Amino acid sequence: MSADFSASLSSVFLRALSSLSSPHSPASTQQSLLSAISDLQLLSSRVDDLALFSDNETVDDLGTKDAVYMLVDYVWGEAVGRVRTEGREERMTRLRESERHFRTFLDRVQSYGLVGEANKALFDKPIPPDFALRREVKIKQFKAEKELRARIASLLPGAAGDYELFSKLVELPSQYEEDKAREAVFCSLRLGWILALGQMRSVAEEMELLRNAPSEQSQPPGNDREWEDRSWRLDKINQVLTDVNGPLLDPQGRPLRPFTLMPSNTSSVAADRQRLQAQVFRPSHRLPTMSIDEFLAEEQRRGNLLSGGGAASENAPTSSEQMQLGTEMDGTAFADERAEEQRRKDENWAVWTESNPKGSGNRGNKG
Secondary structure (H helix, E strand, O other): OOHHHHHHHHHHHHHHHHHHHOOOOHHHHHHHHHHHHHHHHHHHHHHHHHOOOOOOOOHHHOOHHHHHHHHHHHHHHHHHHOOOOOOHHHHHHHHHHHHHHHHHHHHHHHHOOOOOHHHHHHHOOOOOOOHHHHHHHHHHHHHHHHHHHHHHHHHOOOOOOHHHHHHHHHOOOOOOOHHHHHHHHHHHHHHHHHHHHHHHHHHHHHHHHHHHOOOHHHOOOOOOOOOOOOOOOOOOOOHHHHOOOOOOEOOOOOEOOOOOOOOOOHHHHHHHHHHHHHOOOOOOOOOOOOOHHHHHHHHHHOOOOOOOOHHHHHHOOOHHHHHHHHHOOOOOHHHHHHHHHHHHHHHHHHHHHHHOOOOOOOOOOOO
8 A cells, every 4th residue: 555545544543533532522422423433434445445354364464554454343333332313223223333343343353363262262152141150250351351451551551541542553653663563453453352242242232122122102202201101290390280379189189289288277377387396496305394302292292202211210219229218217107018018028039039949040951
């Protein structure tokens, strides 16, 4: 190919990659996608005209600079999948187009033998349904991709994303070491192969969901959300809701607007509102209804308090001491009664000590 044509080829690819990687506002994102797709379509036609790739070639026949343009179909498939669509049929058309470009890229990379059998066994097989096996496969795939990205970063440092990496491959200077450049390009193609397989699975899953989705003809025309039956909702926005003086209930007895239940006596509405408002901000615990003195007086009235005790009770004579004092009051009937009471007490004590000699207590059932 001529030098001018080669420069034009690289400039078109760089322009497409720049349109996809540069930040855009939401309004200009779709326009940038369509512009990138147009450049990729032009680029693909030029690659075919130049016959850069052939099924009869091997990896030894593949030029390092030419191999970069294998990525055109991978980038094209990603760009098509990001285009905003209207309706299921249009989305299905875009997904089929995206799948076709991914398949072209995968077949071309594999035809040159750029993917080893180990990677095919790890990535190009159905994910097992068993959760433990699925997790093990995902971990192995993640580690393999991480190692591949680390190798690419060591060969081409400074690439912030995949599109920036592809741009660096297109702009490789002529004085770049051939072996190092060739390895960087082939590793990037293997990375694209891994990413394309993941994209293919995502496209297949989305297409399956769209095939099983309800028919669009079953929904009334208009807003996508208007077909839902929302007559039961209280927040339904219509003229009735905006009219506070309108009817509260519809003919079927369903509420048309929010309302608050109030007392039937309209004169007490303000009083109840004030009472309810006063109950909002109050302590979380019960407040006392009487003082401590009032509580003790009430408990004493109920007979729940014991009187006496203290120093006065300690200094007061015991019953035995009172009886002894009473017997000392000679010549009185009270003294005679206390003396008789003391005699009976001493007699009872003598009888008890005689029946229970000392040491006859708990003898361990020894008799």
